[in-house]
Amino acid sequence: MVMALLTVFFFLAPILVNSTNPALNDDVLGLIVFKAGLTDPQSKLASWNEDDNTPCNWVGIRCDPYNNRVTELVLNGFSLSGHISKSLLRLQFLQVLSLSRNEFNGTINPILAQLQSLHFLDLSENSLSGLIPDWIFRQCGPLRTISLARNNLFGNIPDSLSSCSTLETVNLSYNQISGSLPSGIWSLTRLKSLDSSYNLLEGDIPSGIHSLYDLQEVNLRNNMIFGQIPEDIGGCFQLKTLDLSQNSLSGTLPEPMKKLSLCTSLSLSGNLFNGEVQNWIGNMRSLESLDLSANNFSGQIPVSIGELLFLKELNLSGNGFTGSLPETLTSCINLLVLDVSMNSLTGSLPQWIFNSGLWAVSLSRNKLTGRMDFPPLTSYAAAYQSLRVLDLSANVLSGEIPSAIGSFRNLLLLNISRNYLSGFIPASIGELKTTKVLDLSGNWINGSIPAEIGGAVSLRELRLETNFLTGRIPIEIGNCSSLTSLILSKNNLTGPVPIAIVNLTDLQIIDLSFNNLSGTLPKKLTNLSHLLVFNISHNHFQGELPVGGFFNTIPLSSISGNPSLCGSILGQSCPSVHPKPFVLNPNSSSNGSSFAPDMHRKRIVLSISALIAIGAAVFIALGVVAVTVLNLCVRNSMPPAAPFAMSREGDLSHSPTTDSNSGKLVMFSGDSGGFVAGNNALLNKGNELGRGGFGVVYQTALQDGRSVAVRKLNISSLMKSQEVFEKEVKQLGKIRHPNVISLEGYYWTPSLQLLINEYICSGSLYEHLHEGESINCLTWKQRFNIIIGTAKGLAHLHQVNIIHYNIKSTNVLLDDSGEPKVGDFGLARLLPTLDRYILSSKIQSALGYMAPEFACPTVKITEKCDVYGFGILILEVVTGKKPVEYMEDDVVVLCDMVRGALEGGRAEECIDGRLNGNFPAEEALPVIKLGLICAAQVPSNRPDMREVIKILEVIQCPSEGE
Template structure:
């Protein structure tokens, strides 16, 4: 037992370590280690000191470790610490999601020689794993951190280890040899890292392994042939790697295996019939491989199967009978080459909840018996060759949330019974030959969020009942034969963010709502009778054709309303007179208006223009930009920092087309020049009716004006009136990334090195913005500008915060050009929009940079989503085909693969699965400098 004097001395040393500058911390820790070594045996006091040392090496912004004090005699009451009740020694550390950052000190961990469990998941730990662990450790959970480097080979000597979870880190290198031979090991999860190379064999028959998860890494080669020797395995996940070859036959011996995941690899050959011998199998995922041939009927031997995913292979033949015969809940065989009829037997099990048969070559009619699956929530039959009518029995599917029958050969009317599917959230029937009218009963599908009837032959009016679908967010009725007016009831659809009725025969006014006031013209184009500000026409100016009667005609145009009489003749003359008067007066008004505008234009050109008002500083010293009677609403120009405070041109120059640089969702950008000769870019906001009050506007713009980073466009000033708001930015002469990717020739296209620099630069810009609490919301290639050195500069950041509230539906209507970049959480009111939406947009942007393709491409009969295209190519080992051909082999495919995988992780549908931007920067730097340490963080 260490004396109290020694304990006090050691505690004082630990306290000094916490107050010592970082340059002196290592010597102090060395002294602490020496003090530990002086003890004859480990004691409770040693545990206290070891934990103090551990604390000293970690950042603790949330203060979770504040009670950890060197003055304590025991650590058992500290947060996250548990002790052995017999000995009082520390036996467990459990601090999940505690915001801890830093490296795990090896010396402190080794001194905790009674530690059995180390659980620090979902923190921000970094650096390599310690090359040695406490000797009695049984459970390790360091998942969801930023730990890098290789898994130390010494891990294979931890004989007491039962559970190891290192998932969701940045570990590289191979899976260590000998790890499968640990006698007590039951669970290993190394998923979601950057592990590479082949997986070592050596699975002993005496293995205790129950769970092995190596998914989402860069592993390659064959799956170990002896993996089936681990006869107690319950769950095996090897998905989302680059494994090749066939499934090892040793797997057939795993009679207790309940989950087998090998999707997203490059496995080949036929599906083995012996899968049917795995009687305990509940989940089977072999999607995204190169399997060929028919689906074996023998799989029906897996009586416990619940979830089957065989999608995205090259499977042929008929749909196997067991899809409807087994008590399955989820089945996906999408993206294969299956053919024949879809037949539902009368004795089919009614347990199905999700069925995806899309992207095959099925023919015939949709069987009415599909409605017998009363639990079905997801039904996707799209992209086949199905014909006939949509069965009326669909209306009996009370739990159905998604019905996708798009891109088939369906015809005839949509049955009114469709209104019975009251749980429908997505009804997708585009690209068929459906005809007749849109049924009024659609209005009873009160849960609808997305409706796609485009590219059909629907005729007649849009039913008023659609105005009852208040949750509608996306509507596509384009390319039909619809006529009549848009129902005014559509103004009730407050959730709308996409409404496309282009290429129809609609007429009249648009509904009165914020969405329709700002609807993009492309959504209503090719409807000759529609009037809107987007089409530069007003329904108020459209006059009916004058009524003209033929005096020689024997027929009476009013005869249907009664016999001819003197009074009738008088009515005729009155109608004729009124019509004539209306036409004359209307024409006179138009002529007078044209003359007035011409005179005003001539006077304006002849009158000297006053310059935009100036301000000497943030004190808003200014003079009026308007007439004396509007002096209270005078404009104010404010410039941040040093520099000229006035323009060399006046405000009217902003309306000159020659000065226009481009247009975006929030305004038009013009080039101008300050008095000192410096060019600037001026954004004239077009959301004046939505912009916050003057004080809030100025407060937020000043915040944006303080943002300084070499990868961010600097906001230099602003101008405010109640009807005109301008933002003044530094001018970027080299144009936008969009121009360089999509409008440049092969000779002048960006090189691989330039593209990589742009990716890292944009990532660093987002890190800087997020650290200052600014979410971009509108990241896309047209908002990434290049300076004279080719450095990327992110612009248009934080503008959405100028609106009084974050109404994502207004926002989405303002940035429709960014639809391909928008994170899926924009479609759901209940999901909080955070920095993760920027990370999604960044992932799409990276794919755009790598491939040279647009995020969404609209073809005549299809819509190609870039992220889906690249993900499919990666799964099928065709990624090189997706790379921009202008790069012509000047890059490393291994490097490009790593960046692509990172981009796809960023575009995960689940926000929590996307990395933070700081993590993205670190991973990009590791890809660029794989043999050395990451470059200095420039953010």
């Protein structure tokens, strides 16, 4: 009897527990319902099982050990998407909710305000949009930390922020938040960290910051804040980091800042500060990083900086500092990085910079004079080993390059260009085994390039242009296997191009122009698959230009000034080389009878030649007859219909014909009846629309009357199997967007593949920008619409996980209403692998649009490479100039030209002169800046296309009458 009762109790125990502790079921139920509303592509939440009594062992969950209630839900970087369900309200003890680095979109769910126990909320790095909700701060409860960084939020920071008195950390960075900082923001007396960097904030910084005794970090970098730094900032005694860079702040630095004795990082770069930097700066004794670059500071560099004993980085570049570098900087024993470039410093090159253990020194673009002398190696051996970057360019240094330059064994960059250095390049240059960039250009250096240059095996960029170098290019240059840029133009070099150059397979830029080089060009130069620039203009080269690869599209300006060069691209055929004829000596005189054997031999030769000619003629005639007969037989055996087998979109498994060699035409929109003509007429050169990296495009018509553009693919050797090819093409055929060209169908045989696209009648953007007449040039409104329409097309491609790889003006077509349509996308999916070198040579052949990461095998290719190309496209549309233009003695890179004009306050000069000033500056200038941001060298610094669209919508001025 007792045993029976125990058995019953054993089976009923779980039920009794569940019925007496329903809270456990609340947590399980709440999380399971939350999971049901998510998309979990990587099955990260596989351990969440609805049959479990408690979720405490599930991934991402942490519970209170005393009551087993869920207190933390942390799902960072799980690639989750969907919505935040109100089922989380069942988690009554939830204190930490962290969903960062996922793909949640839409607006922020108001149910979060009802999580009464929440202390920590992190929704950063998602795709959330809309306004920052007012309720999130009005009902914040015990909330201490909130991070909404790196989303698509816009609008003002709500005033209710100041009512959430428990807040300690607020991070709203990397959004599109506008307006000014709330006037009551400094009433958050517990605030320790405020980060609203990389937004669109304006107005001034409110006063009252002195009341925040616990404030440790303020980051308002990259906004549009103006005015002055509040005088009362000195009251924030705990402040450790202050970053107000890249704004429009002005005035002088307030003296109360000297009270920030615990501050370790002060960054005020990229503002409009002026006046002198006072000696009180030395009172900020804890500073490790001081950045005052890109302002209007003047006067001498304060000697008190030498009192900053913890200083590691000092950047004073881009100001108007005068005088010499203070000797007191030698007291900064921890200093690693010194940048005082772009000032008006004078005096000689300070010797102490080589005896301070510095890693990077930039003194470029100053007025330093004297010789480039280095301290004796025996005294400063350790200092020579520490230096990684040395930039002394654009000064007035003279004399010879010291042979001690080779002692900097760990140097990565050496730039001493644009000085007045003379003499020879020392042979010790070959001892720079780790140097990646060596720039000696723009000096008075003479002599030859030393053969020892081959010892600098890590070189990626070698610039020796605009000197007085003579002699040959040493064959030892072939040892520099990592070279990507070789620029030797504007010297007096002689001799041929060394054959060893063809082994430098990473080369992208070769500029040998304006020398006295001669000889023929190595044919194997066509093997340099990454080549973007090959300029040999104004030399004495002769013979045939290499054929194939880059050389099929080489600009004529890059080979001009070589009258003895020939080849099809020059329109000048090369003379044929025939063997010299065998001539009998008519004066041969062994004896008088010798003439008869000579005549007999001549008759024999003539007879053989005649026989060969007759035989060849007969053979050719027979061949013509045979081909004619075969053509007649084939023509008679063909049915009268077009030679393409037709299939509907749904039938991808087989062709209607049983002949394996027959073509298979699939139209995604149904039966078009085939083409009007057969493939002979279809691929006629008269129907050609253009050529690209993947093949030639022709115009033709379907039997239902529709015009289509047909691309004949020329990558059969790289093509995937028919099954995989059809699968990829079918996916591309599903893409439908007003700003994307539609794929209508395809045609397949083992030897011929055609893609059938929507036909766009008004030509490419390139034609409208660069080939149209001035009177018909695009208006500003048309250009803006083209930019934003192209952005929307690219954003849609990225949304369906397609990287374009080849965005450029020839791949943006305009329909009859001027609406842009992005074409030539997705073709890389037809290759067996996304090999960046294939892409570089076959797809990304357009110079100027290629993102820098294509040249670096270790950097992942992402949608950001399209953003780079789009940035260049913006500048092309606004300026009307090509990404790279070749002048008579110069190469103008559009991105660099625009950036220089912007920095010099001449941005409006860049706008296409054909507009005659008919453009709104309040739109044009921000668009130019957006183009430069999109074309940033570092991929992470570029926005994504959704962000680009939001920014363009903010920039766009309202139409008249709205």
